[in-house]
Amino acid sequence: MPEGPAILASLLVAGAVTVALRAVPFVVIEPLRRSSVIRFLGLHLPAGIMVILTIYTLQDVPLRSWPHALPEVVALTVTVALHLWRRSAVLSILAGTATYVVLTSWLVSGGAIG
Amino acid sequence: MGRATGRDAGRRGDRRAAVRDTIGVGLGLFPIGMAFGVLVVQSGFAWWWTPLFSVLVYAGSMEFLMVGLISAATPLASIAATTFLVNSRHLFYALSFPRHRVDGRLGRAYATYALTDEAYALTATLPEPELTSTRILAIQVLCQAYWVTGGIVGALSGRALPESIRGFGFALVALFAVLALDAIRAARDVPTPLLAVGCALAAARIAHERMLVVALGLLVVVLLVRHRTRGPGAPPGDVVPDA
Incomplete structure (x- = not known):
């Protein structure tokens, strides 16, 4: 484990790059806000980015070994179905996560054989 | 400043609205923050490094990566390159994040610093008339508060709940799925x-x-x-x- 100052230096570097990535585009984008391309991207990017982030968080789920992504598929279905039905983010996230916790502990430690 | 009272009431309303906006995201951020705190302590850091991670590098997925990178004594240049790759998605957020609605240099500086996936998703999907400076900043402050508090709680509780915590990581998947549905509905x-x-x-x-x-x-x-x-x-x- 590195010493305190080395840890701090690493955090400052990562922090500076992160803030720069968030700040620099505004300087470039601000004058272009009225352009039709930027408005088109502004309307369509959020949905596309969220879809990609969802798939990104699932990309390392093992498909070939037990339980074959079963908890993920079921929990995601519960989340999406509840959200389409009730439109309550709290309810959808809570129910989806609870489903996942119950399924993984039941399928993985319940002695099921893949 | 004769209209101060009316404006204060408006700000209170905006802050209350921000609490409602962020409850769902908070349910994801808090437990994932806890998982992060547990990871920090289990990797050999003192508990108080957790809030330092979350203030200096305020980007959840990058913070998880930093724990491993620092433990392996990764050179600063590699850390800079990795951060650039992992966080380069933020380059796209400026296209539709309503920073122009935030008042003051300090406010805009914080709004930029705290432009996480969650803050972006919550503000980019709000209807135009509801985008006030107070509402946007309150959403961002609350998101960071949930994350930092979760991290401290996780770091202090240490090794007590590792198995159940792992399952709670699914909150992140559910969170993005829900935000995707909302964004699709908005567009x-x-x-x-x-x-x-x-x-x-x-x-x-x-x-x-x-x-x-x-x-x-x-x-x-x-x-x-x-x-x-x-x-x-x-x-x-x-x-x-x-x-």
């Missing part, structure tokens, strides 16, 4: 989410390690092509679902 458009699925699958196949950056780059290219083929005249607000 009222079917082709874009389908194109995004295609970009994600293609990127996962050709560049697994850098899937996120490649997929987002592809998405921007595909959307630019789509905008071009729609013809220059139509304003973006008139997009009608193809289905």
Whole structure:
């Protein structure tokens, strides 16, 4: 484990790059806000980015070994179905996560054989 | 400042609205923050490094990566390069984050510093008239508060709950899925989410390690092509679902 100052230096570097990535585009984008391309991207990017982030968080789920992504598929279905039905983010996230916790502990430690 | 009372009431209302906006995201951020705190302590750091991580590098997925990178004494140049790749998706957020609605230099500086996935998703999907400076900043402060508090609680509780914590990581998946549904509903458009699925699958196949950056780059290219083929005249607000 590195010493305190080395840890701090690493955090400052990562922090500076992160803030720069968030700040620099505004300087470039601000004058272009009225352009039709930027408005088109502004309307369509959020949905596309969220879809990609969802798939990104699932990309390392093992498909070939037990339980074959079963908890993920079921929990995601519960989340999406509840959200389409009730439109309550709290309810959808809570129910989806609870489903996942119950399924993984039941399928993985319940002695099921893949 | 004769209208101060009315404006204060407006700000209180905005802050209350921000609490409502962020409850769902908080349910995801708090437990994932806890998982992060547990990881920090289990990797041999003192508990108080957890809030330092979350203030100096305020980017959840990058903070998880930093724990491993620092433990392995990774050179600063490699840390800078990795951070650039992992967080380069934030380059795209400025396109639709309503920072122009935030008042004051300090306010805009914080809004930029705290422009996380969650803050972006919550503000980019708000209806235009509800985008006040107080509402946006309160949403961002609350998101960071949930994350930092979760991290401290996780770090202090240490090794007590590792097994159940692992399952709680699914909150992040559910969170993004819910935000995706809300964003799709707000844009009222079917082709874009389908194109995004295609970009994600293609990127996962050709560049697994850098899937996120490649997929987002592809998405921007595909959307630019789509905008071009729609013809220059139509304003973006008139997009009608193809289905």
